[in-house]
Amino acid sequence: MIRIIGEMLAEFPDQRFATTGESALALARESTPDLILLDANLPNMTGFDVCEILKSDAKLARVPVIFVTSHDAPALEVDAFGIGASDYVIKPLVASRLQARVRGQLRWKSRVMQLQARLRDEECAAPVPKVSGVRLLGLLASDTAQAQRDALEAIGALDLAADREAALRYVVRNEPSAIVLDSRCCNAPGEAPVLADTVRELAAAHPLVPIVVLADACDAETERHMLDAGAADVIAKPAKPAVLQARMRAALATARKAQEALRAALESPAGASVHTFPVLARDTRSA
Numbered sequence: 001m002i003r004i005i006g007e008m009l010a011e012f013p014d015q016r017f018a019t020t021g022e023s024a025l026a027l028a029r030e031s032t033p034d035l036i037l038l039d040a041n042l043p044n045m046t047g048f049d050v051c052e053i054l055k056s057d058a059k060l061a062r063v064p065v066i067f068v069t070s071h072d073a074p075a076l077e078v079d080a081f082g083i084g085a086s087d088y089v090i091k092p093l094v095a096s097r098l099q100a101r102v103r104g105q106l107r108w109k110s111r112v113m114q115l116q117a118r119l120r121d122e123e124c125a126a127p128v129p130k131v132s133g134v135r136l137l138g139l140l141a142s143d144t145a146q147a148q149r150d151a152l153e154a155i156g157a158l159d160l161a162a163d164r165e166a167a168l169r170y171v172v173r174n175e176p177s178a179i180v181l182d183s184r185c186c187n188a189p190g191e192a193p194v195l196a197d198t199v200r201e202l203a204a205a206h207p208l209v210p211i212v213v214l215a216d217a218c219d220a221e222t223e224r225h226m227l228d229a230g231a232a233d234v235i236a237k238p239a240k241p242a243v244l245q246a247r248m249r250a251a252l253a254t255a256r257k258a259q260e261a262l263r264a265a266l267e268s269p270a271g272a273s274v275h276t277f278p279v280l281a282r283d284t285r286s287a
Contacts, residue, residue: 036063038051047067066089068098084253136152155245167202210233
């Protein structure tokens, strides 16, 4: 698995690997990573144990964790998000899916740095207002709207857009906490680029507002297109309400951390810190 993941993520050469939870925690504490891929099945400590320890560590709590697991069980997926995971990828791994989901998580840090530079150039004193309450914008297909609406309204206030144009007009006037797009509302059959363009336009309007796409036939290429366009997550329909809620809350948490990081970076004269990583270092202490 180390070899497979290393090759799949060759575009990110600064990699370190551990084969036990204890070694993983030691490596992370030595040099804070930008992202952690975590297998649920580890000797001595489970991946869930490791994730809980990471999220209780002030230095490591903000590092996104992607679970990589063979457990295709909604209850475990919900549990993973409940303890702070940012994503949950099920084996067997598909290179394009894993690459896109890693890029998607790392994109938030890049957006913070870009916004920091832009806002400092504009000398904006209060660029990131704190938001109270959760307000979602939903563009949902009629045949699934009620099921999705119930799950989403358990998270926060939900505003529904009638079509793609209405959603784009909405974000000009408002800044929702998150946006949920049903692929059926943006695309005619065979027109996947329309949805990708919608995601790009919405992301350009509000870079730190997560966009979650609900997609039929959620294959790896569909995920890649949507994530590379700027979506925070892509969820295959039909999604169990608990899974949809868990993934939405994870996307909101990621956005909140990005907003807090931007605010802190702008308030600090030193700006955002960058952690260096030794190239392709392998942990051999547990071998």
